[in-house]
Amino acid sequence: MKKPANAPVSSFLRISFVQTAFFVDGYNVFYGLLAGTPYKWLDLSSLLEAIAHENDPRSQVAEIHYFTSPVQPTLATRKQQSKQAQDTYIRALKTRGIEVHWGRHRLDHRKAPRFISRDIPASRQDQVDIWNLEEKETDVRLGITMYRLAAKQSWGEAPENRIQQIVLVSGDTDMTPALEAIRADFPHLRIGIILPHRKGVDRTPPGSLRKYADWMRRHITTDELEAYQFPNRVHTRKKPADKPEYW
Template sequence: MTSYSNPPRTTAVYVDGYNLYYGRLRGTAFKWLDLVKLFDTLLAQRDQSETLARLHLFTAPALATFASHGNASVEAQAAYHRALKAKYEDRFETIYGTHSFDKSGTLLPVYLPDQPFDRTNRTRVWKLEEKKTDVNLALRMYRDACKGRYDRMILVSNDSDAEPALEALRVDFPHIMLGVVMPIRPVTAGMPAHRRPSGSLAKQADWTLSHLSDAMLSAAQLPAIIPTKKKPIRKPGHW
């Protein structure tokens, strides 16, 4: 029976897709991750009468030229996003930014071990930059807060660039509880931490989760085949 004295607290999750991928999923068997199931489970474990209303994934379309598997990587990413949308419809949304790169190459200083920095010794490199994701994420969180859509918000990122957005939310909307989930591996015996949890994000949050374990990711995988009204969506072979 629902308790009217303790109504469900509507919660939204905001995922920095590239921070999640490069911080936790790259090189693992967990890329076919059911993000909505992962956070449904997390909120249930927190046992604070929280309900996941919507999950927003902020990312940019993969570029075949720079992807490990070329066009197959582009198709895999698209299949993944379509699979989540097909399964969760109104509870899932992908917000796309863009990539930019200099077709003639970017001049950067050469790193030489045990040699001082020399700005005159440069070489041309491919420098791929993701654009708009940080701004899109910050604006969406703030606008959702302005519109009073959610009681609680969870940021999935370990990027300290998000600190100003969290600080603004904390100051302007103190009634909204802020959580931060950091997509990094847990520290295990004999294995050093490959990334440190962001202290600047943690200090702006009401609560944090400092890692995502293999067990959590393994328990939240999409089915290999997702039925749709048309052609079913299949898990990419190289994932």
């Protein structure tokens, strides 16, 4: 951006942009914010842009990274329909320039203490066989991608193209070590956190994440979820992405 010849320096600094990169834990967003609501067809890019702008009007979305794992149809409530819904939503997200990173699920046979009631403690002497479904690689991939971007800004990008702010969209405290490392190694970077929690749902903000953040948005309102929805049909380069009927 070229400064107008007659503009005072302080005025120009006020309108300079803060280039912002978002890192979204898709699993955390779905189960912490969207599951059980009619707002799953969320226009994530528009919502994040609005929240960042509310925090700092100079914020400008530079890139959004979305981390998730493919739905396992055999274990999903709606089987293949659930997988198709996820695929459709991913295609809609990509029309907004969002970069999608895939992890995986692992299903293992394990033993776990039998649940009787909350008043009776778990016992290793009373265990049952279970199937344990675990999301793998997503957290690690998110943390590494976030750190690598921070490093690239410091060592590889021209000053005018550098990211000045990283925003984590997650309430998962497994992200704390990555934020701690970024804060220590790249102290010039501004760090924001958006917790994917619906307003009205009582949850304690994770203190370990807050420790390394310059700012934190603690919840997202129902009005915001309703306002930032994709149209029922999102046009893509190929087949349109239509909102799943049961969403």
